[in-house]
Amino acid sequence: MGTRRDARLCSSQVARPKLKETTMLDLKFVQKNLDAVSQGLKKRCKTEPDVAEFARLDEARIALIREAEGLKAERNQGSAEVAKLKRAGQDASELMAAMSKMGERIKELDAELAVIEASESDWLLKMPNIPHESTPEGAGEEDNPVLRHWGVKPELSFPPKEHWELGQALGGLDFERAGKITGSRFCVSFGWAAKLERALGAFMLDCAAENGYTEVLTPFMVNKQAMTGTGQLPKFEEDLFKIEGQEYYLIPTAEVPVTNLHAGEVMEEDQLPTAYVALTPCFRSEAGSYGKDTRGLIRQHQFHKVELVRFSHPEKSMADLELLTSHAEMVLQRLGLHYRVIALCGGDLGFSSCKTYDIEVWLPGQNKYREISSCSNFQDFQARRANIRFKAKGAKKSEFLHTLNGSGLAVGRALVAVLENGQQADGSVILPEALRPYMGGLDRITMK
């Protein structure tokens, strides 16, 4: 395997990244692609961005820059003149007074400029990524085409139960006690369930390692800049848990800390692709999903997820999305779980993504396919916001690389799938063979 880069990574990370304001980078891009941006965004079927407003702001910005810079050039000359006069022992008070007046005007202009730039930056940061040409047209979920299936639905000779029934009956899942110590949308796992959660996580990490991913363990809280870099902020603050009294947020996915590992850095071309895997808890406020999936593990405020993240060469990122998706699928295949892969249409696409595949696992208890992984190519959208670049061999300039990520997989939902697919008529659950080594050889969960 030639994809492990641990040693090189360490040496290149000695220097702390200096984060630049990303506004200017965004600006240039939109300026040059104003029409393409406006056309591309139509595919999202949401309200159209006010491109004219942006153009107006940008014109005002450039006019202000020209005026302010002209004055600054004069001021610099004047100051040099003052220095010359003083060294010659001559009086410079008149010139100093004139420069002082000019300084005030410059300050005014700079203040105006700051306001314009803030508006422009806000406009840009709230603009979603442009869907890839291969992203299908469509307004919402119901328009997502199914691309392929793997495996078959298990044939059960009895009416299947939902996972919470099974989990509670087998003494593993306890929602009531979680409600007592925290609140709704939390769960306590006991015994086999706690161990199964751990087993699934370890199994998934090992799969990823086989595929060349370097395991990382990151903080579960990040700052505002990181959240902005991957696109959660400024638009989706209400979905996040924020630490009171501090500018830290609980991560909604490992995508945030892992992608931002290289924020502000310039990577070497031969470091690409760099692939990481992280198992972290994920915290989501689930604001706006009241009444949805209120029972069971499907939609929790806290859940574990194994996340695959790739930093790719721009020319290879679309191929890398297929590869990444196949890595996520591999986990389900080894667990013997039936699933299908769908492509998200423009109207269902996430804010930062240009193309996304969802993997949906079959849940007999619910009698539906449910999302268990979401694999996306962000192209340079996140790289631009987080300022992550690479330098091609022999190239003078560095350029933005492409970032991708996908769940490999959502651990809680995988546990749901294992329970519902492995259930037997007697209420016990047969475990997939691949998991047994992680469960101390246990092959079946039974009533005590």
Next chain:
RNA sequence: GGAGGGGUGGCCGAGCGGCUCAAGGCGGUGGUCUUGAAAACCACUGACGGGUAACCGUCCGGGGGUUCGAAUCCCUCCCCCUCCGCCA
């Protein structure tokens, strides 16, 4: 939590109000020399923005202030290091 010391271009490091529009070194690129390489020597070598261009502007951890003029002075925040305390 307490007390100190620091954050300067890809890296190291000087500068502590105006001959510095950041010295010097390392690294990188090109050249001379050489059969080739090394060494030596010479030249070039940051980012971003504005401008057709010449050129101009901004950037010395972030933000604010003082000044005709700030890497340099003041305020504030962040991060790193050392010691003490506490703690898994």
